[in-house]
Amino acid sequence: EVQLVESGGDLVQPGGSLRLSCAASGFTVSNNFMNWVRQAPGKGLEWVSIIYDAGYTYYADSVKGRFTISRDSSKNVLYLQMDSLRPDDTAIYYCARARGGSDAHKTVSQFWGHGTLVTVSS
Amino acid sequence: AIQLTQSPSALSASVGDRVTITCRASQGISRSLAWFQQRPGKPPKLLICDASTLESGVPSRFSGSGSGTDFTLTISSLQPEDFATYYCQHFYDYPHTFGQGTRLEIK
Numbered sequence: 001e002v003q004l005v006e007s008g009g010d011l012v013q014p015g016g017s018l019r020l021s022c023a024a025s026g027f028t029v030s031n032n033f034m035n036w037v038r039q040a041p042g043k044g045l046e047w048v049s050i051i052y053d054a055g056y057t058y059y060a061d062s063v064k065g066r067f068t069i070s071r072d073s074s075k076n077v078l079y080l081q082m083d084s085l086r087p088d089d090t091a092i093y094y095c096a097r098a099r100g101g102s103d104a105h106k107t108v109s110q111f112w113g114h115g116t117l118v119t120v121s122s
Numbered sequence: 123a124i125q126l127t128q129s130p131s132a133l134s135a136s137v138g139d140r141v142t143i144t145c146r147a148s149q150g151i152s153r154s155l156a157w158f159q160q161r162p163g164k165p166p167k168l169l170i171c172d173a174s175t176l177e178s179g180v181p182s183r184f185s186g187s188g189s190g191t192d193f194t195l196t197i198s199s200l201q202p203e204d205f206a207t208y209y210c211q212h213f214y215d216y217p218h219t220f221g222q223g224t225r226l227e228i229k
Contacts, residue, residue: 035218037166045158045166045209047218058216061123094165105171107213108156112165 002026002111004095009116016085020116022078022095030073033098035109036080038091038118046091049080050098050107063089085120092117124148126210128221134229139200143224145193145210153189154214160223161206169208170195200226 008020022034036048049059049069057069068081078095093116096109125148135141145155153173158166168177170186173193183198197204205228210221 044223045160045211045220047211047220050216050218060217096165099171103172104152104154104213105156107218108168108171108211109166110168110177112167114165 002097004097004111004113006093006095006113006116009093009118011119011121012085013122014086014120016120017081017083018085018118020080020082020093020095020118022080022113024076024078024097027097028073029071029076029078032100033107034069034071034078035096035098035107036069036078037094037096037109037112038089039094039115040088040091043091048093051078053100082118085118087120090118090120123217124151124212124214124219126212126219126221128208128210128224130224131222132225132227134227135200136229137200137202141197141200141226143195143208143226145188145195145221147191147193147212147214150190151212151214154212155186155188155193156211156213157184157186157195158209158211159204159206160209161203166209202228 003025005023035050051069066084070079097111099110127146129144155173157170160166174186207223207225
């Protein structure tokens with residue numbers, strides 16, 4: 001069974017850093033496309049970043065240069081390193097496994113974790 | 123970046139009603155569109171991919187259509203568990219933006 005469990009969310013001051021983790025079971029992270037998506041309190045969904053099975057990465061403009069997506073194959077864990085955090089980064093952060101395959105829809109989030117809350121405030 | 127605009131932003135309906143939600147893209151995205159359902163306190167659930175392909179296990183009362191810039195999600199006969207927020211998302215290029223959401227409420 002596919003399971004994703006996010007952790008690492010916390011209260012952090014503006015300008016600070018945080019690393020989120022997403023522990024996967026039932027599949028291999030490094031063989032899949034993996035997304036991070038966030039949701040500010042009471043707001044809509046915002047796509048944040050993706051890492052391909054081949055290692056390519058893409059980011060939303062709002063986090064480019066500040067956030068880094070990565071993975072640890074030995075631990076089967078996905079990460080999101082967040083630096084230079086701002087109050088508008090406050091959100092629940094979800095990791096999600098994409099559909100995969102060879103078609104264009106391979107990057108669409110299919111299986112989601114329950115999220116971890118990041119609060120950026122002084 | 124491609125923008126997605128959903129309408130309406132909120133919708134009140136009754137059990138058994140047929141409802142349609144629209145998602146308009148700021149430029150053509152072929153059929154590179156997905157629909158998600160999100161219930162309060164839960165992660166999103168993928169309903170439809172490639173504009174009209176129902177995900178496994180999703181009830182047949184859900185359907186999607188469209189291509190290019192205009193897309194629709196239709197629920198043919200609302201059930202109590204369908205009252206939730208619905209989002210469209212494109213995967214034509216990066217960033218994979220979401221629409222702002224449509225909140226479906228019980229009348």
